[in-house]
Amino acid sequence: MKLLLTFSKKKGREPVIAQVVKQTGVLISVERAHIDSVSGEVLIDVPDTDAREVCDLMQAKGVTVRILEHGVSLNEEECIDCGACVSVCPKEVFYMDEEYRLHLRDERCVLCGKCITACPHHALSQTL
Amino acid sequence: MEKSLELINQKIRDGNATVVTADRMPTLVDEIGEDRALNEVDVVTTGTFGAMCSSGAFLNFGHADPPIRMERVWLNEVEAYGGIAAVDTYIGATQQSTTLGEQYGGAHVMEDLVSGNMIELHGTSRGTDCYPRRTITTELVIDDLNQAIMVNPRNAYQRYNAATNSTDRTLYTYMGTLLPSYGNITFSGAGALSPLSNDPGFRTIGSGVPIFLCGSTGMIIGEGTQHSPAGGFGTLMVTGDMKEMHPEFLRAATMHQYGVTLYVGVGVAIPILDKELVRSTAIRDEDIVVDILDYGVPSRNRPSLRKITYAELKSGKVELNSEEVRISSLSSNRKAHDVACTLQDWIKKGKFQLALPTKRISTTKISRPMRETARVPRVRDIMNTNVVSISEDESIKTAARKLLRGDTNHLPVLDREGTVVGIVTTYDVSKAVVKEEKNQKVKDVMTIKVIKTVPDEHVDVAAQKLERYNISALPVVDERNHMVGMLTAIDLGKLFGKRWQK
Ligand code: SF4
Ligand code: SF4
Numbered sequence: 052m053k054l055l056l057t058f059s060k061k062k063g064r065e066p067v068i069a070q071v072v073k074q075t076g077v078l079i080s081v082e083r084a085h086i087d088s089v090s091g092e093v094l095i096d097v098p099d100t101d102a103r104e105v106c107d108l109m110q111a112k113g114v115t116v117r118i119l120e121h122g123v124s125l126n127e128e129e130c131i132d133c134g135a136c137v138s139v140c141p142k143e144v145f146y147m148d149e150e151y152r153l154h155l156r157d158e159r160c161v162l163c164g165k166c167i168t169a170c171p172h173h174a175l176s177q178t179l
Numbered sequence: 180m181e182k183s184l185e186l187i188n189q190k191i192r193d194g195n196a197t198v199v200t201a202d203r204m205p206t207l208v209d210e211i212g213e214d215r216a217l218n219e220v221d222v223v224t225t226g227t228f229g230a231m232c233s234s235g236a237f238l239n240f241g242h243a244d245p246p247i248r249m250e251r252v253w254l255n256e257v258e259a260y261g262g263i264a265a266v267d268t269y270i271g272a273t274q275q276s277t278t279l280g281e282q283y284g285g286a287h288v289m290e291d292l293v294s295g296n297m298i299e300l301h302g303t304s305r306g307t308d309c310y311p312r313r314t315i316t317t318e319l320v321i322d323d324l325n326q327a328i329m330v331n332p333r334n335a336y337q338r339y340n341a342a343t344n345s346t347d348r349t350l351y352t353y354m355g356t357l358l359p360s361y362g363n364i365t366f367s368g369a370g371a372l373s374p375l376s377n378d379p380g381f382r383t384i385g386s387g388v389p390i391f392l393c394g395s396t397g398m399i400i401g402e403g404t405q406h407s408p409a410g411g412f413g414t415l416m417v418t419g420d421m422k423e424m425h426p427e428f429l430r431a432a433t434m435h436q437y438g439v440t441l442y443v444g445v446g447v448a449i450p451i452l453d454k455e456l457v458r459s460t461a462i463r464d465e466d467i468v469v470d471i472l473d474y475g476v477p478s479r480n481r482p483s484l485r486k487i488t489y490a491e492l493k494s495g496k497v498e499l500n501s502e503e504v505r506i507s508s509l510s511s512n513r514k515a516h517d518v519a520c521t522l523q524d525w526i527k528k529g530k531f532q533l534a535l536p537t538k539r540i541s542t543t544k545i546s547r548p549m550r551e552t553a554r555v556p557r558v559r560d561i562m563n564t565n566v567v568s569i570s571e572d573e574s575i576k577t578a579a580r581k582l583l584r585g586d587t588n589h590l591p592v593l594d595r596e597g598t599v600v601g602i603v604t605t606y607d608v609s610k611a612v613v614k615e616e617k618n619q620k621v622k623d624v625m626t627i628k629v630i631k632t633v634p635d636e637h638v639d640v641a642a643q644k645l646e647r648y649n650i651s652a653l654p655v656v657d658e659r660n661h662m663v664g665m666l667t668a669i670d671l672g673k674l675f676g677k678r679w680q681k
Contacts, residue, residue: 131228131430131442131511135355137495138363138507147495151512169356171230171432171440171509 052102053082053161057115058091068093071108077101082161094119094161122160123167125153129174136166136175181453187221188532196221198448198526200519201372201460208461216457222526222533223460225377226391226446226518227369229510230432232353233333233404234441235271236289236421239325240300242266243317248310249302253277254288261302265310269330272431272441284439286431289329292321293393294426327421329392333403335445337375337413338469341366341487341506343499346475351436355509357474361499364471364506369515370464370489374447375413377460383449384415385536391446391522392417394425396531399447401538407546415540417445428518442511446518448526450533464490471499477640479548558641559634561674562655562664568593571600571622575611578603578621589652589665592625597661599654601625631656632666642671 058067072079083094097105102118109116122144132153137145142159145166167175190196199207201223208216238259248265252258256276259268272286291298302315321327343364344350344357351357355365370376378384386401397419406414428444449460469492470483484499491497493512496505525531567585569578569592581590582605592601607624632641632653641653645668655664 132513133229133442133511134508135365136507138365138505139356139358143505147512151516165356168351168435171355171434171442172430173433 052097052099053119054095054097054102054106054109055117055119055162056091056093056095056109057117058086058093059113065112067109067112067114068095070112071105075101075104075108077105079105083163119162122155122157122162123175123177124157125155126174126176129172130170131172131174133171136170139165139169141165182217182221182451184450184452184533184535187450187452190221191526191529191532194527194529196526198222198224198523200516200523201225201377201449201462202516202519205371205461205463208457213454213457216461217451217454220451220457222523223377223449223451223456224446224519224522224526225369225372225374225449226444226515226520226522227335227373227510228428228444228514228518229367229369229442230353230434230440231331231334231336231443231445232273232440234289234329234331234443235269235285236292236327236329237263238268238270238327240266240268240319240323241325243312243315245312246310247302247304247312247315248307249304249315251303253299253301254285255283255291255298256301257283257285257288259285273439275439281433281436281438284431284433286439286441289421289441290426290429290431292324292327293421293424293429295320295322321422328418329397329421329424330400330416330418331403331443332416333405333414334417334443335374335403335415335447336368337373337379337408337411338370338467338489339367340469340483341471341492342474343471343484343504344475345473350474351434352474353434353437353440354474355434355507361502361504364492364497364499364504365509366469366489366492366506367509368489369510369512370467370493371462372512372515372519374445374449375415376462376467378447378449378456379408379411379413379459379542380455381408381413381536381540381542382456383452383533383535384447385538385540387537388447388534389531390417390419390448391428391444391518391525392419392424393421393429393444394427394521395419395421395423399536402540402544405546406541406544408540408542409545412546413540413542415445428514442514444514444518446522448522448531448533450535464488464493477637477643556638556674557634558632558636558638558655558666559664561638561670562634562666563670564664566591566662566665568662569603569621570594571620571625573621575608575619575621575624579608579612582608587665587667589667590621591629591654591662591665592621593662599629599631599656599660599662601627602629602652602654629654631660633657634663638671638674641666642675645671 252261252268259270274285276283342354388399400416403414403416430442467489472481569590588605603625611624651668
């Protein structure tokens with residue numbers, strides 16, 4: 052399950068993720084991180100069964116946690132199956148079938164947004 | 180044996196013509212041989228569906244009362260050409276909205292019209308005795324127009340070179356998003372399904388030939404602009420009635436940071452008159468070779484990294500510099516196929532008759548580059564060759580002294596061979612002074628990742644670098660990375676005016 056963590060400026064200095072890993076023993080993989088001077092946003096992936104525990108502990112440490120149920124979403128009306136999104140995605144979310152129709156494996160998506168700007172037909176969006 | 184077009188059209192009218200799509204042809208010919216293919220196949224349908232920037236439409240709105248002779252025209256805030264008579268205009272696909280920029284443009288106006296959506300017309304005029312009115316604003320749908328005639332100067336490119344990017348930043352181009360360091364490859368065109376690939380001799384493709392255009396029966400006007408068949412890059416100028424088109428086959432698009440374009444569906448039906456046409460329509464993706472060009476080089480003559488076939492392009496990945504690189508298409512293979520199948524269906528149902536060209540299109544032309552009468556300035560023409568530099572191990576104090584004495588804000592840092600290894604600015608030096616750390620050297624404060632230029636670079640390209648990286652000077656280096664001069668925003672300012680003085 053993917054969790055989007057938002058750190059405030061102060062918390063950003065503490066090794067919260069490392070602390071949670073140590074305390075829970077859950078292996079957290081960091082998929083994407085964006086940290087600037089005001090706040091930080093980190094997308095992590097944890098096994099579904101451990102998500103609750105990680106979530107609670109993160110929140111107790113003052114981190115805002117949001118569960119991301121879906122990756123990027125496709126509007127089939129707008130999509131023309133051009134494929135412009137396919138090669139820009141770092142996670143190989145998109146692929147074409149034999150008939151050159153686009154398919155998504157959205158569970159892989161880390162919501163980096165690259166495909167959203169690359170799609171010439173505004174067919175991709177981020178549902179939050 | 181040869182077949183006549185009359186015979187083929189008769190079979191179409193009788194509803195018993197054999198029509199196959201171009202992608203089926205190679206296997207069919209393999210299976211039954213050329214002779215039987217000529218005997219059995221009457222028509223091969225082709226199709227392509229991709230971004231065709233050079234598209235647009237002539238629109239006639241009818242006269243208002245009191246009448247106006249529109250000199251400037253906007254449709255949903257997208258400016259259209261106002262230089263043709265009172266209530267005629269030409270809307271170009273790539274023209275952008277005055278308020279929404281690249282999010283809405285001429286292509287979107289065209290898609291809205293074809294979809295039956297309301298559009299707002301706004302026109303202005305200076306007023307004449309016969310056309311006294313000065314402004315008009317009204318809402319229209321396509322049925323309110325007398326004519327909406329698509330005329331696309333350059334469509335259906337025979338093939339396109341593929342694109343990649345050697346630089347270390349993402350490029351946003353008309354070939355889509357190109358990731359840094361050869362991160363991906365993009366291409367366009369339907370390969371062996373493309374109309375012009377199937378008749379490169381332009382024997383059945385020429386002026387007056389009916390075609391599938393965005394869901395309507397359109398027509399080939401003649402050669403397209405920039406038609407360059409000698410090198411395999413033929414194009415067509417096409418026309419069709421927008422009132423008969425379908426939004427399924429005409430889609431507006433935005434290439435991020437490049438602009439608006441129109442995805443157009445074009446299909447041509449090729450009558451199989453003789454063996455030569457059997458052969459040319461049996462072309463495979465493997466037979467169509469293009470170059471992978473480096474869009475990181477901002478020049479008309481972009482270097483080719485390697486040759487590649489459409490079969491490789493469609494496979495989704497290829498080896499480049501001994502690494503696997505992912506490829507994606509910008510045009511839609513599925514839609515190209517839909518175009519060819521729809522055209523096939525029309526012919527089978529007797530709804531579409533074929534015709535031979537009333538005028539042949541050249542097969543030997545080569546498109547020439549622009550003749551430029553003014554010499555474009557290069558970096559070497561305006562760079563500063565009298566440059567004060569410094570070495571890595573010198574002290575901050577020396578740097579400060581040199582900056583002051585040299586009356587400059589930048590000191591390139593050179594090693595013993597004269598190679599640029601860094602740059603220090605007045606800002607770096609001031610920061611070091613404030614810190615008050617002892618024995619600080621130039622190498623402790625310099626920027627190592629130096630953005631550079633070369634003497635031969637066009638001044639516009641160098642200016643773009645300054646702007647993009649928000650810097651005000653570029654060391655100029657030769658092929659061995661040796662310093663030969665400096666180009667500053669001030670030098671550029673002298674050339675371009677105030678805009679470059681940062
Ligand atoms: S948002 Fe990023 S990871 Fe998700 S599908 Fe798009 S490109 Fe791939
Ligand atoms: S880039 Fe957009 S239109 Fe093209 S295949 Fe991907 S989602 Fe569909």
